[in-house]
Amino acid sequence: MAFIRDARDPACGDPGLRERLAAVPSEPRALIDARLAETVREERGRLVASLVRILRDWELAEELVQEALVVALETWPRDGMPRNPGAWLLTTARHRAIDRLRRDARYRERLGIIGEELRDVTSSWSETGGVLAQDDRLRLIFTCCHPALSREAQVALTLRTVAGLETPAVAKAFLVPEATVAQRIVRAKRKIRDAGIPYRVPEAAELPGRLEQVLAVLYLVFNEGYLASAGDAAERRDLARDGAWLASLLVRLMPDEPEAIGLLAMMRLHLARADARFAADGSLVLLPEQDRSTWDHDAIANAHELLERALRMGRIGPYQLQAAIVACHATSASYAGTDWGEVVALYDRLLELTPTPVVALNRALAIAELRGPDEALAALEPLAARLADYHLYHAARGLLLRRLGRIEEARETERRALALTANPAERRLLEERLAAS
Template identity: 50%
Template structure:
């Protein structure tokens, strides 16, 4: 990747790629999420000014981390009411060597600062901290996606299918709960990790999903988020190699990401699965995923991520879209739903159902999910409904459903795709 030469672009790139790493390192000094977030924001603002005069440092992340930590330490020193935290500050300062502002950080991305704590990545460390059992699962997911993964609050809201206002309030309550309950900013002990694993896996899955198809923005994908999720999933597997669902999640991300290069065409146009050039899929990633899936299925009862990986693998193994083993995919969904009774899973199941039993059967299932109401903010429900209606020749109803999907969609590549489909339906109505 070519380094940015414009200071403004360099700051923007560092914000997109390094926010989570800088925040995770700053929390270790600040011991307070709000203070850490404020100091990191100030560090980015200072970088914009400093880099214009002094030039872009060789390691922007190291510069930002040092600047944010120093702001946190200065704030703590100034606040007499926080004197009780000074011993922690001194302890943290002694444990971490501060890099010079104009020098690269000695720590490479992903390496452990404190190997004895057992979590060899700053960001994964903070994810485990934010996923404290004292917080509700929804709060754990929201807080981690917003702070550690750097997703904007509107995108976190879309990922969790709630309103932006609800999500902002949820994040605020989670921060207050951490402060009021005096939840420690320390890495959980090895014996505590399994209790937090389910939420951590959920965070990494949602992070990857936000990269695989960006909730908003001009491009279909945010590859920086997808790459970050893959890196953290690999790190987690190194940390917990015997956990079947860790292997399952990594397999799911690998088999899904293997199609990355073929998901868009000229001008960033979205390509559906049946349009993609399968010869360009990443065969190394697919082979690695296959090994993980086979080993997991042999190991006993499959969990939700392993079953999702097996479903994605069946899509990938088919020579063509039409030759996909649809009945087997439906069977796997029937195993997945009791483990994960999610309306999103039920909606995804309607796609292979439509190929196995016909679009009319699938449409009834989609309409039942629509009446349920839990997917009212989920743009893929009306999009799938529109496709089924189109296949049934119900053009006017399909056009209405495409309009509903457009109202819920903020990703420009998906909007362009839906607009094309809608135009096709409207043209058919006029003819």
């Protein structure tokens, strides 16, 4: 169903953009499509989430939702969209569910209870206009990201079930064969059923650890798309927007979790500047050289406000700190004018919470701007062994050595970087540096 693949939120959860889209009168057809696409994406996951809870059968739940969507996509464009699309879809799925369950001996005993629960959900969705009433998607998200599933399975299952991506799209985005993704999803569902993974939101005591898993999955989805190069398939680049959509859903469902808000703010701060990252010919443009007038400054301001809201909750964490660092860059008028003192201070705190060599590397680069390349090189020194195979370590070291006029050493370390990366845009950048001097 190609339509659902196109079911991206064209505004990417940005209310300002959505208003601007809605104000365009000349393209009614495209507008209806966009609204339809958004509704499908939103309601599909919500419907699956509730049906999984009631039926306790992932396969059947997804089949019923798929069938209801087929009916909707036939009738809505012709008859117009119902006032409460969620309740409409649920009613359609409910009639089909009862039909199917009557014919299946496995459900005969529970049929009465299931019918009642289905009616309850339907009436609650109809009465409240469907807004967040009986939203089971948190259960769905936490179950998809359960630590007893592999990270690959968590990612595939979340994209397929919560975000509604079709399996081929997931496969293209992660550059793996379709059959592999399909198998990961089937196995994950089987494990959920047979190993007794409960369908619930974790209790307060276990919530922090479990939420970390969810945030890690969403961050991975986002990065996979954001770090894709301009030449990659569209599915791959769109993944960044899928990640941001999932994060915005999580924030709607858990509005009091500052780390979830921090992650969403970081994603939006990146997305607002995504177009400036590539030149017309597809080559990578690094932060100092980016044309800041092409950044979406409204989106940056909105994301910055979001971050402020998270910070005011007074429970700082790695995602909020990373977002704050990105915000320093995104709100500065020029590269030279960046508040490097603040950036280094934020990296210091981030390093306390997550003492990884990659964080230390980025901190060293900020130190170069604040206190000069000499001190930055000294800060890189202790990372040499642990980052020996990380191309960005060598690329960064090369730049610092060049600033100190140590060209021969710079060339040597840049050649090492070149040998360690296959990313075409990064290779081109390194080759240009090596060719220049």
